[in-house]
Amino acid sequence: MEIIFYVLIVILALVIMSILNEQSIKKRLRITLKNEWGKVPKETYTSEKFEALKKYYLAQKDDILDVDEITWHDLDMDEIYMLMNNTQCGVGEEYLYALLRKPCFSDKELEERNRLMNYFEENEEQRISIQSILHQIGKLSKLSIYDYINRFDNQKAKSNLVHYALNLCLICSALLIFIYPSIGGVSTLAFVAINVFWYYKERAVIEKYLMVFSFIFRLLDGIKKLYQLDIPELQKYTDQLKKDLAVFARIRRGSFLLAPTNSTGSLVDLFFDYIRMLFHVDIIKYNSMLKHFKKNVAILNRIYQNVGYLDSLIAAASFRRSLEYYCEPELTRSGSPKLTVTDLYHPLIDSPVTNSISEKRSVLITGSNASGKSTFIKTLAINAILSQTIYTSTSKNYKASYFLIYSSMALRDSLFNKESYYIVEIKSLKRILERVNKDIPMLCFIDEVLRGTNTLERIAASSRILCSLAKKNTLVFAATHDIELTHILENYFSNYHFQERIVENEILFDYKLYQGKAVSKNAIKLLNMLGYPKEIILSAENAAEEFQTIGEWSKLRV
Known part of the structure; x- marks a missing residue:
């Protein structure tokens, strides 16, 4: 009984430390977001990352109206994108890339983008609160969230019976320690090894989808925090997000079993990582909710677009601040x-x-x-x-x-x-x-x-x-x-x-x-400046003058 008491004390201490640590991280994040506003973002880009960033755009691509691949590369627009990408979450950076590839032809839409950018520029506290929420959603460096959301139809949920059976065996073995310590201890160690092995075997097949599911739950948690900010200027977007969030109310229960509630990490998250590894709770949750996600892909896409839109325009507003000057066209x-x-x-x-x-x-x-x-x-x-x-x-x-x-x-x-x-x-x-x-x-x-x-x-x-x-x-x-x-x-x-x-x-x-x-004729003078032989320079000058006079080139004599 005394051991259990001490274990509970340790767990309580870890929880308190985790809460205090998380509060400290949030405070530091707000300071960082304030200091980085209007600065060139510090982001690492690889060819894999850019391929992932393109996925949403490629799904919306218009062969006539858009900035095509040749033009994009001619103008070094990847560099412009990197200069601007002060987004805080994965959907924002994918949406921003697509936004820059798709010139707009609507006065109304451009005015709305301008309204939002001006709001984010002028209301620092609200903007930082939004950015903090988006930052907790996080980014996936090598995966396109949009791409994987729209791949759910290709996935099939497996039965959870094997996982339940392994969990039962592990629990029974642990309880057996109190009756037959030696047998229970050996049995427990054996099933810990079996469960860990089976976990990584199963997880390897769906690991990328698990990462995306984890992201989606952070996204859903972020949506709730966004509309709770109650910002009238964003009501058009937060009302729709609130309505879409209701569709996922049931499966959001117990979402912490699948993934951390934010992307900052904590001692509690570390504890639950071990729980997932031993009891496969994230794989069980994945199999049980895949059907629901597949059924509501259209709603997930709408959530993606609304959150991505807001995040990308915050980044655009930061880009404006970084400029020496700019105008509204x-x-x-x-x-x-x-x-x-x-x-x-x-x-x-x-x-x-x-x-x-x-x-x-x-x-x-x-x-x-x-x-x-x-x-x-x-x-x-x-x-x-x-x-x-x-x-x-x-x-x-x-x-x-x-x-x-x-x-x-x-x-x-x-x-x-x-x-x-x-x-x-x-x-x-x-x-x-x-x-x-x-x-x-x-x-x-x-x-x-x-x-x-x-x-x-x-x-x-x-x-x-x-x-x-x-x-x-x-x-x-x-x-x-x-x-x-x-x-x-x-x-x-x-x-x-x-x-x-x-x-x-x-x-x-x-x-x-x-x-x-152009009237300057400096090409031959440059030859002289770089020390070419005088006979070459003089001959070239005479030839150019002759061509201007008679309009023909003379043959060089042997």
């Missing part, structure tokens, strides 16, 4: 395609140079390598996406049409498909031509069109492709080294350029956008 559907932007900058560049432009015509941008052409058109494209997803532009003013957004920039040879650079490039351009439509203007960005072929055919073909796009419901921004295009396309394209100066054998770029065609 003005988007329109009326008239021909147009874009006006003031003091635009790239969110990934430290100390960026800003630029402004206002155009209703397509644009050709010329200039030397590294002068800023590609960075500028990438910055425009990124801002178009951010404006139509999180209603945010990294500029002081952004006015534009609602656009489909496509690019053809950072292309490579495809060794896997045995395709040359030129084949990859013309396929990329063809996909843009095929997606032009009369209902929604297209904003497209092309860097060095048809660079993979010879000069004669490149200029002939690229001028016609660009002209074809400019004639349609499209605003094209094309960067090129081919000065000839500025003349051929001057009836369809406005001309802008970037420039540089060579001072004391050093090349200087100001990264500013200027109107008109």
Whole structure:
């Protein structure tokens, strides 16, 4: 009897320590969330994680309206996502990825996103309370919650008879210790070993589903805490979450048997880990509730979307705070395609140079390598996406049409498909031509069109492709080294350029956008700066001057 008393004292002490530890963790979490607001998130990303993040988006994918794979990679949007991903739970980070891939064409929806972001920005205490709840739900680094929720139909529940029988044997063996200590002790040790072995054998088959089930129960617990905050500005979402939660009221009882009630861990959780291992309570619970989850997948998806929506917009609001400045864009559907932007900058560049432009015509941008052409058109494209997803532009003013957004920039040879650079490039351009439509203007960005072929055919073909796009419901921004295009396309394209100066054998770029065609001719001067032989430099200068005079290249003499 005395032993039992001491055991109870130890258990009570562990419970008290666990409660105090959990309270301390919650206090530290609130401080951390406050300090990390508006900062670049510290998150680890692997290829596996990104594959998991994509699952929800791929299930909602639209081949016409969305930011496609080529454009996403051209613009380094994974980097933008990582800069923004201050989400606190797994559904939030999956939803945020999908949100950035899917430009919105609804004024009402963008205004609602803006309303929520402004609320989270202006109400710190409420926001931190929401983030704390979401943080307790946690993340699954290598699994897509959405993907596994929608795989439940493929799972079959097994009978729990074996688990009940093993539990009964273990309990009887433990009781036998009080009658026949030696036999009971040996028997108990034997069934502990058998139960642990059987537990890990069964768990290995369904381990990922158990992790997702554990997550779902933390999610359901989090929902209850969310609507108990009683925030009027979120009532539209919390009322629906409360209604959906009621569907799972019965199976939520005893959910602690399946998993910890939060993702922070505690001594009590450690104790229950051993209980699960010995008595298989989590596997028993899994088998008993799988049918209920399979029946209510649609409701789980709605919960996923509502919680993911709120978490992703909190992250977007934090991203806004991290910016030097931003504006809320003005988007329109009326008239021909147009874009006006003031003091635009790239969110990934430290100390960026800003630029402004206002155009209703397509644009050709010329200039030397590294002068800023590609960075500028990438910055425009990124801002178009951010404006139509999180209603945010990294500029002081952004006015534009609602656009489909496509690019053809950072292309490579495809060794896997045995395709040359030129084949990859013309396929990329063809996909843009095929997606032009009369209902929604297209904003497209092309860097060095048809660079993979010879000069004669490149200029002939690229001028016609660009002209074809400019004639349609499209605003094209094309960067090129081919000065000839500025003349051929001057009836369809406005001309802008970037420039540089060579001072004391050093090349200087100001990264500013200027109107008109590029006029600097520094390529041959750079050869001199780098110490090329004088005869090569002089001959190249004479050849260039001769071509400008007579329009033909002379043969080199033997």
